[in-house]
Amino acid sequence: DAGITQSPRHKVTETGTPVTLRCHQTENHRYMYWYRQDPGHGLRLIHYSYGVKDTDKGEVSDGYSVSRSKTEDFLLTLESATSSQTSVYFCAISESVREGTQYFGPGTRLLVL
Amino acid sequence: GENVEQHPSTLSVQEGDSAVIKCTYSDSASNYFPWYKQELGKRPQLIIDIRSNVGEKKDQRIAVTLNKTAKHFSLHITETQPEDSAVYFCASYSGGYQKVTFGTGTKLQVIP
Numbered sequence A: 001d002a003g004i005t006q007s008p009r010h011k012v013t014e015t016g017t018p019v020t021l022r023c024h025q026t027e028n029h030r031y032m033y034w035y036r037q038d039p040g041h042g043l044r045l046i047h048y049s050y051g052v053k054d055t056d057k058g059e060v061s062d063g064y065s066v067s068r069s070k071t072e073d074f075l076l077t078l079e080s081a082t083s084s085q086t087s088v089y090f091c092a093i094s095e096s097v098r099e100g101t102q103y104f105g106p107g108t109r110l111l112v113l
Numbered sequence B: 001g002e003n004v005e006q007h008p009s010t011l012s013v014q015e016g017d018s019a020v021i022k023c024t025y026s027d028s029a030s031n032y033f034p035w036y037k038q039e040l041g042k043r044p045q046l047i048i049d050i051r052s053n054v055g056e057k058k059d060q061r062i063a064v065t066l067n068k069t070a071k072h073f074s075l076h077i078t079e080t081q082p083e084d085s086a087v088y089f090c091a092s093y094s095g096g097y098q099k100v101t102f103g104t105g106t107k108l109q110v111i112p
Helices: none
Strands: A004-007 A010-013 A019-025 A031-038 A042-051 A054-057 A064-070 A073-078 A087-094 A108-112 B004-007 B010-014 B019-025 B032-038 B045-051 B056-059 B062-067 B072-077 B086-094 B099-102 B106-111
Touching: A004 A087, A010 A019, A019 A031, A019 A087, A019 A108, A031 A064, A031 A073, A042 A064, A042 A073, A042 B099, A054 A064, A073 A087, B004 B086, B010 B019, B019 B086, B019 B106, B032 B062, B045 B056, B045 B062, B072 B086
Parallel strands: A010 A108, B010 B106
Antiparallel strands: A004 A019, A019 A073, A031 A042, A031 A087, A042 A054, A064 A073, A087 A108, B004 B019, B019 B072, B032 B045, B032 B086, B056 B062, B062 B072, B086 B099, B086 B106
C-alpha cells in the first residue's frame, strides 16, 4: 500500500458538531482527493487538491470544506455534521493527472447521530 | 461532467467460471480506465487499467477490453476463485475534468 494514512479511523459524533478528518501521505504526490462511499452510490468525489492551497469542488461538496497547507496533509471538515454525512470517507492520492492512477487510504468510518 | 454506468450491480458465479463486468462512459475525451477491487472493510485497490490507445490488456486471469467507438469497457475474470469475491469498481479519467469518475460497483460472489 502507498504511504497514506487517515485519522481518525472511526468516529461517532452528534448532529451539529464540527468534524475534521485528516489524510496524510508520505509519497510526495501532488494530487489528493476526498471521496465518500455509500451503498448504491459507489465512490463520489467531495473535493480534490492539485497542489498546496489549490483545491476544487467535486460532485458532492455541499456541507464540506477542505484545506491543504502542506503537500503531505489534506484535511476534510464537516462544519456542522448532519446524519446524511454518515458514511465511509476515503482519501486518495495521485502522482499526476495524466497518469490517473489513484491510491487509496484505509478509510474513516463516520457516524453522525 | 463525465457519467459512468456499471452493470451488473451483483454477480454470482460458480468457482472456475468466468465473470464479466461492463461499464459505459459519456465523455469521448476520456482516455484512462482503471478497475479497482474492494474487499469487505478494505480500501479500493487498483487491479488493472487500460488507456485509450489500447484495445485490450491482460494480466494473468484478468483482462480489460475497451471499445472507444461505443464508449464502453469491460472487465473479464477467468477461472474465478473464492478470493475473487469482492466489489469491483470501474472508473473513467477525463483530462478535461482532471479527475476520475467511478461506477457504482459490482458485487461479485464466487460460489465454491
